[in-house]
Amino acid sequence: MQPTTTHSHTHGAHEAHHEPGFWQKYVFSTDHKVIGIQYGVTALFFLLFGFLLMAMMRWQITYPQKPIPVVGSLLNAVLGDVAAGGIMSPDLYNAFGAMHGTIMVFLAIVPLAFAAFGNFVVPLQIGAVDMAFPRINMVSYQAYAIGGVIMLVSFFIPGGAAQAGWTSYSPLASWIPGHGQTFWIIGMVFLITSSLLGAVNFIATIIQLRAPGMTWMRMPFFVWAQFVTAFLLLLAFPPLEAAAIMQLMDKVAHTSFFLPTGLAVSGGELANISGGGSPLLWQHLFWFLGHPEVYVLILPAMGIVCEIIANNTRKPIWGYKSLVYSVLAIGFLSFIVWAHHMYLTGMGTKISTFFQTTTMIISIPSVIILSCLLISLWGGSIRFNTPMLFALAFLPMFGIGGLTGLPLGLNYSDIHLHDTYYVIAHFHYVVAPGTIFALLAGIYFWYPKATGRFMSEFWGKVHFWLSLIFMNAVFQPMFAQGMQGMLRRMSDGAANYSLAKVGTDAIGGLTDAIMKSNITISHAAWALGLAQIPFIINFFWSLRHGKKVTSDNPWEATTLDWQTPTPPPHGNFVAQPQVHRGPYEYSVPGQPKDFTPQNT
Amino acid sequence: MRELLQLPVLASEHGKTVDDLIVYMHWLMILLFVGWIAYFAYVLFRFRQSRNPKADYLGARGHASTWIEGLVALVEFVLLFGFAVPLWAKLVDDLPKESESVVIRVAAKQFEWNLRYPGKDGVFGKQDISLVSGTNRFGVVPNDPAGQDDFEKVNDMHVPVNKPVIVHLTSMDVIHSFKVIALRVCQDAIPGLSTPAWFKATKEGRYQINCAQLCGNGHANMANGFITIESQAAYDKWISDQKTGAAGAAVFE
Amino acid sequence: MSDHHAHDAHDFQHHVRRYLFVFWALIVGTIITVGAWYVKLDSMALTVAIALLIASVKAFLVAGYFMHLISEKKMIYGILAATAFFFAGMMYLIVWGRDQVPQGTIHLGSRDTFQTPGSPSKAAH
Amino acid sequence: MEIPYVVQPRQDTGLYNAKVGIWLFLASEVMLFGALFSSYIILRIGAAPGEWPVGLLNVWIGMGNTLVLITSSITVVLAWASLKMNNFAKFKVYQGFTILLAMTFVVIKSFEYTDKFTHYEVVLQDNTIYDGHLKERTPTHVVIHGHKVEHGRHAEGEAHGSKTPHTDIRIERAQIKKMENYGPWHNTYLAIYFTLTALHALHVIGGAVVIGYLWGPGSKLWKTDPERFTNRIEISGLFWHFVDLVWIFLFPVLYLL
Numbered sequence A: 001m002q003p004t005t006t007h008s009h010t011h012g013a014h015e016a017h018h019e020p021g022f023w024q025k026y027v028f029s030t031d032h033k034v035i036g037i038q039y040g041v042t043a044l045f046f047l048l049f050g051f052l053l054m055a056m057m058r059w060q061i062t063y064p065q066k067p068i069p070v071v072g073s074l075l076n077a078v079l080g081d082v083a084a085g086g087i088m089s090p091d092l093y094n095a096f097g098a099m100h101g102t103i104m105v106f107l108a109i110v111p112l113a114f115a116a117f118g119n120f121v122v123p124l125q126i127g128a129v130d131m132a133f134p135r136i137n138m139v140s141y142q143a144y145a146i147g148g149v150i151m152l153v154s155f156f157i158p159g160g161a162a163q164a165g166w167t168s169y170s171p172l173a174s175w176i177p178g179h180g181q182t183f184w185i186i187g188m189v190f191l192i193t194s195s196l197l198g199a200v201n202f203i204a205t206i207i208q209l210r211a212p213g214m215t216w217m218r219m220p221f222f223v224w225a226q227f228v229t230a231f232l233l234l235l236a237f238p239p240l241e242a243a244a245i246m247q248l249m250d251k252v253a254h255t256s257f258f259l260p261t262g263l264a265v266s267g268g269e270l271a272n273i274s275g276g277g278s279p280l281l282w283q284h285l286f287w288f289l290g291h292p293e294v295y296v297l298i299l300p301a302m303g304i305v306c307e308i309i310a311n312n313t314r315k316p317i318w319g320y321k322s323l324v325y326s327v328l329a330i331g332f333l334s335f336i337v338w339a340h341h342m343y344l345t346g347m348g349t350k351i352s353t354f355f356q357t358t359t360m361i362i363s364i365p366s367v368i369i370l371s372c373l374l375i376s377l378w379g380g381s382i383r384f385n386t387p388m389l390f391a392l393a394f395l396p397m398f399g400i401g402g403l404t405g406l407p408l409g410l411n412y413s414d415i416h417l418h419d420t421y422y423v424i425a426h427f428h429y430v431v432a433p434g435t436i437f438a439l440l441a442g443i444y445f446w447y448p449k450a451t452g453r454f455m456s457e458f459w460g461k462v463h464f465w466l467s468l469i470f471m472n473a474v475f476q477p478m479f480a481q482g483m484q485g486m487l488r489r490m491s492d493g494a495a496n497y498s499l500a501k502v503g504t505d506a507i508g509g510l511t512d513a514i515m516k517s518n519i520t521i522s523h524a525a526w527a528l529g530l531a532q533i534p535f536i537i538n539f540f541w542s543l544r545h546g547k548k549v550t551s552d553n554p555w556e557a558t559t560l561d562w563q564t565p566t567p568p569p570h571g572n573f574v575a576q577p578q579v580h581r582g583p584y585e586y587s588v589p590g591q592p593k594d595f596t597p598q599n600t
Numbered sequence B: 001m002r003e004l005l006q007l008p009v010l011a012s013e014h015g016k017t018v019d020d021l022i023v024y025m026h027w028l029m030i031l032l033f034v035g036w037i038a039y040f041a042y043v044l045f046r047f048r049q050s051r052n053p054k055a056d057y058l059g060a061r062g063h064a065s066t067w068i069e070g071l072v073a074l075v076e077f078v079l080l081f082g083f084a085v086p087l088w089a090k091l092v093d094d095l096p097k098e099s100e101s102v103v104i105r106v107a108a109k110q111f112e113w114n115l116r117y118p119g120k121d122g123v124f125g126k127q128d129i130s131l132v133s134g135t136n137r138f139g140v141v142p143n144d145p146a147g148q149d150d151f152e153k154v155n156d157m158h159v160p161v162n163k164p165v166i167v168h169l170t171s172m173d174v175i176h177s178f179k180v181i182a183l184r185v186c187q188d189a190i191p192g193l194s195t196p197a198w199f200k201a202t203k204e205g206r207y208q209i210n211c212a213q214l215c216g217n218g219h220a221n222m223a224n225g226f227i228t229i230e231s232q233a234a235y236d237k238w239i240s241d242q243k244t245g246a247a248g249a250a251v252f253e
Numbered sequence C: 001m002s003d004h005h006a007h008d009a010h011d012f013q014h015h016v017r018r019y020l021f022v023f024w025a026l027i028v029g030t031i032i033t034v035g036a037w038y039v040k041l042d043s044m045a046l047t048v049a050i051a052l053l054i055a056s057v058k059a060f061l062v063a064g065y066f067m068h069l070i071s072e073k074k075m076i077y078g079i080l081a082a083t084a085f086f087f088a089g090m091m092y093l094i095v096w097g098r099d100q101v102p103q104g105t106i107h108l109g110s111r112d113t114f115q116t117p118g119s120p121s122k123a124a125h
Numbered sequence D: 001m002e003i004p005y006v007v008q009p010r011q012d013t014g015l016y017n018a019k020v021g022i023w024l025f026l027a028s029e030v031m032l033f034g035a036l037f038s039s040y041i042i043l044r045i046g047a048a049p050g051e052w053p054v055g056l057l058n059v060w061i062g063m064g065n066t067l068v069l070i071t072s073s074i075t076v077v078l079a080w081a082s083l084k085m086n087n088f089a090k091f092k093v094y095q096g097f098t099i100l101l102a103m104t105f106v107v108i109k110s111f112e113y114t115d116k117f118t119h120y121e122v123v124l125q126d127n128t129i130y131d132g133h134l135k136e137r138t139p140t141h142v143v144i145h146g147h148k149v150e151h152g153r154h155a156e157g158e159a160h161g162s163k164t165p166h167t168d169i170r171i172e173r174a175q176i177k178k179m180e181n182y183g184p185w186h187n188t189y190l191a192i193y194f195t196l197t198a199l200h201a202l203h204v205i206g207g208a209v210v211i212g213y214l215w216g217p218g219s220k221l222w223k224t225d226p227e228r229f230t231n232r233i234e235i236s237g238l239f240w241h242f243v244d245l246v247w248i249f250l251f252p253v254l255y256l257l
Ligand code: HEA
Pocket: A167, A294, A295, A297, A298, A340, A341, A359, A360, A362, A363, A364, A366, A367, A370, A371, A395, A396, A398, A399, A400, A401, A402, A403, A405, A406, A408, A409, A410, A414, A417, A418, A419, A423, A426, A427, A430, A431, B032, B033, B034, B036, B037, B040
């Protein structure tokens, strides 16, 4: 097959026969690319929303009990007493915190990394006409949208949104007054359903619809990453669903799945429940999902970074096979490390040895993946365009996040670090400057394929440098805070534990310097938000005014996603592609061009 | 390194080993990070397009990375089986004898720490969950002879220095976590479970007790608990100053 | 089942007989299970073992023949093997974790048998 | 371009798309029910000695329902086999039976549920406990058909074995300290019982709806694309067998042990 060189026509002639209407085309579409874009836009909205929640929380952390400027009165008007006088009450802080975590993880990053990029790119990269089950694909998106709406609505019900952290530990979650938690659970059931359907679809697509010649070992690494991710979702989410059902029963049917005998309610009187349940059961089931979930957040990002690095070093990825085996190993192991989040619930030596051993083992394939990507740079001819800058920045950022996972992974050092800002810094380094950078790289990279236009390079670079600086300014100081013992989820930014508050007769309060870094962090976080403005403008402006691509393969890439018309029509390929070689045949000696597409 | 990491004040015997492990781990991390970042910077400089217009199909040769990965794994396992595992085992499987330690029962509650001391005889009176109430937070069985000299405190813990202390943690409502930063002690207090934590304090003084688990809207305010580490003499005097009583109801008023 | 080449009716009669055989085996299995329960064996452990053993055999029959797993493709086996492994791991680790607690930990009692919080069994003077 | 392997299997995997899809879905279902079974074990070993109720359910009804589901499994498989043998009429008959059996199962289940919801435990001010089915409820008194519980809470059920004779007992409202039926809130056994069986019943209903659709309006496909239709019946059958399989474990675990 020859890649078409015309690109100005959005539709190939072959599908001109029925022009679907607006609703069918953009809302109830079954085309994987449209669904991918739906996911992408919705998820970006939630990313922004999740950030705005945090932006307000950072005010409360930094200036506890001071009214939030500008938005404070608005909050008061919309949400009522929880923001009386524009001041964020602890209830509101907890609600925003829980929802920041939930939204970022389940409504922003997973839908963007897994569903949006997966939908848009995977069928193209394996040379398929669509996903295996297009109708189910549409339903997944709708379930996601409904789940999102339920989560959003929960802010406005009496009592507000869920307040027990994104981890929703019982008995707290079962007991907090109001229906926020109920909404959270029901919202989660929709999101879980969406992810399960998506996972089934991705796996079936990758198994069944690979183009002729696209053997397993010729699949781009991104497809591998998505394949493993889908398995994580498929098998780890159902236990959380079961747990959610049980927590819902505890809330609405007054069962005691997670409530032990002898609980005393607020006044100290024994609660009128049957008792006999186990609070730790919830934690096990939650983290059985929770840990694989963090790899769901990172693997697609690694996949994107790998594609972009191969493309912009103009040479094959070093150690493709090690990458594949590592990602499989991570997928497998991620199911048996979950209890490293629970060391301090009271764990005996044997089981904690088991879990910390698996935790140490799982860090090895991550090291291998990172090493392969780094070594791939050697001997390259590196182009520093915007996607590449973000992809390159991913490496050290993930490195910092990953390395700081290690002291958490040993139970003994976790004693000091557990539930401090060290943990917050650890995982934000992986998900924020890590995954978000990879996703931004992906957006800049595939934007021309989806729209036929480039995003502005100049503003892209501005966006990159500002984001890089502020991301680090936000999360770097948190390591020091955590090391000093500053605890997370403090609605007053830990002011109550500061030296200033405790007074001099007690030893070891948080020092002024540590408390002051809250100010730096918050300002950096707000600046980070502002730094996204060039991106948002660039994103929309380029839709109409961006530089047009002059070829269907503007980055001169080898994988099949670039061997289609631009944007790809319904059905994707002009003719069934036939795959002849591996995914990253760049700079093959003796070839006329420095890239050899898989289908030539 | 301790200074670099700015680890906070230390006041317990085992805390030293916790800090050591953190320090060793950070050595490994810094070494790896600095190594990689140097390589990274060099590669980006040397292989940029303007300097190296033609990429090399094969790229890096040699297997240095395999060695590095192997070494990382090795160091991780040394830290794991040489330090974390045995130290943890000592902490959780090697509880000091109750007769030779100070034993305190803690029932956390939104948002305070209820403490129960066995009194001079060192023996706790019987407790029964079904008796728990707003005034009898430990469900103390009245009239149990062993309980007559027990006493209860709220948020005010005293322990002697250089003597093992065992704290039995449970919770009346939601999950809390008993944390004293300087002691390097952190243990969840979970309803339905009674979990021991123990330490041997090495430095006198008054320290704050933190609650390290989100426990509701007062979580940040669960900050009024203090632990006073004092000399044996001062501790004995403190004990003898306490009002005692079986149900311990009075102290809550 | 290899569905792509059509079976002639006779060939399929063969399968049908097998299905019916499995069906009767399932019925008998159910009856044995209930029978074993009804005669009230002395040992609870034995009752449990018998019930779960028979259930497993029945499950094998349903999955193997009705769901024709016995002649399924490699890919399906792979998926199910992974699932079985993670399922077993989840169940085992969660259950094991319940008792793998620090020395002196107590699961506080329930209605009938109130244990005293905070008195490790070994320290019972 | 059409999506390939909708009907015909792919060469290297030997499977058509929906077959892969349903097995993946069933894998996730295994984890869902697996988590609930794990919870069952945790709750059960966590129960204090003598607290876990045994024999609260009627084994004969449970056994009946087991037989109903097993029978529905064979009719599903025979329905599919009939299609394979090109006998659409027979398919209709078998699958019709499947739907009836599914409905029978749900009806029997709902009787069991009602039985539990009308079964009360009444604790008097002096801590005497009565246990039985509610016969009458007025503002001043209640009447239950049951018996007095001898020592404290009873765990051993009355469904079988040596049971105390049941009589009508009239209790004045003023005497009652607490009155609670055997709903999921009553104890963790009933909580997991209701959760597991309700989730299972939802699967039964969902499966029956799909099978019903393919039996009724959906069966038109047989005329235009018999092979695809046969595949659909196979897929819905696989789901149905899985539901049966879950019950095979639910029955002994909840009714007998
Ligand atoms: C994408 C998300 C993600 C990823 C990938 C990871 C990866 C890891 N995580 Fe993290 N983690 C989270 C997200 C993530 N985590 C979240 C969200 C939480 C908190 C949840 C909550 O409580 O709310 C958490 C919490 C958490 C804890 C619990 C802490 C506590 O609560 O006390 C632990 C403990 O073991 C842990 C360990 C690890 C380990 C060992 C890895 C390993 O897989 C890391 C392996 C990686 C490396 C070892 C890096 C190797 C790289 C190099 C060597 C190259 C360096 C490169 C350059 C310098 C260029 N994590």
